[in-house]
Amino acid sequence: MTNELSGIETLRSDFINNFSHEFKTPIVSVRGFAKILKENSLSEEERQDYLDIIIKESERLAMLSSNVLTLAKYENLEIMMDKVPFRLDEQIRRSIILLEPKWSDKDITINLDLDKVIYSSNEEMLQQIWINLVDNAIKFSHKAGLIEITLANVNEEIHFSIQDYGVGMDEHTKAHLFDKFFQGMLLIPKKGMDWDFLW
Numbered sequence: 440m441t442n443e444l445s446g447i448e449t450l451r452s453d454f455i456n457n458f459s460h461e462f463k464t465p466i467v468s469v470r471g472f473a474k475i476l477k478e479n480s481l482s483e484e485e486r487q488d489y490l491d492i493i494i495k496e497s498e499r500l501a502m503l504s505s506n507v508l509t510l511a512k513y514e515n516l517e518i519m520m521d522k523v524p525f526r527l528d529e530q531i532r533r534s535i536i537l538l539e540p541k542w543s544d545k546d547i548t549i550n551l552d553l554d555k556v557i558y559s560s561n562e563e564m565l566q567q568i569w570i571n572l573v574d575n576a577i578k579f580s581h582k583a584g585l586i587e588i589t590l591a592n593v594n595e596e597i598h599f600s601i602q603d604y605g606v607g608m609d610e611h612t613k614a615h616l617f618d619k620f621f622q623g624m625l626l627i628p629k630k631g632m633d634w635d636f637l638w
Contacts (some may be wrong), residue, residue: 462503465496472496511540525562528553528590535588538577546583553590556597572601575589579605 448456472489481489510538535542535549542549557567576586580603608616 462500465500465503468496469493469500487588508547522559522561523556524541524559527556527558527565530562531588531590531599532567535573536564536571537570539575541577542586545577545580547577547580548583548585550585550587551589553588554592556590556592556599576601576603579603581605 472493476486476489531553532551535551573586573588580586585604587600589598589601591598
């Protein structure tokens with residue numbers, strides 16, 4: 440019980456720290472646009488635009504809170520009690536199907552090579568990991584690109600691999616691959632020597 444209570448306290452502390460770090464930008468944005476809306480000189484079109492921004496930032500806050508809590512929970516597996524055996528390969532297939540509108544819209548081909556794997560864990564939380572990984576691969580793949588996903592039993596170990604052929608990461612981003620909330624920046628040239636920033 441002492442170990443479990445300690446894990447709960449770690450979960451609470453991690454969530455507070457993550458919340459403070461990740462939520463600052465949208466909170467500042469909502470506050471700033473709310474202050475602007477108090478001005479009487481704004482046109483109705485401007486008011487609607489600012490209200491749309493506040494709504495979008497509020498939705499982003501809701502999504503962030505869910506994601507940060509999921510991350511904190513998964514990093515403290517010792518306090519997870521609802522572990523059940525399930526087909527890991529079928530869970531990965533379901534995650535890909537859930538994202539079908541995104542990869543179909545970019546005409547992406549997904550090649551699967553999944554061994555039958557029975558695994559015991561928190562099924563709901565683990566599915567969120569596959570969704571995040573596949574979603575990132577789709578996001579950074581070129582149109583009509585290819586994503587390869589494999590799951591294999593190797594010497595009583597489970598090996599999972601996902602590979603895309605998109606924009607990739609520079610060396611600086613790779614060095615921070617496991618830093619929480621680090622986001623790499625890519626420069627994408629456009630016609631006329633303009634640049635787009637992709638985060």
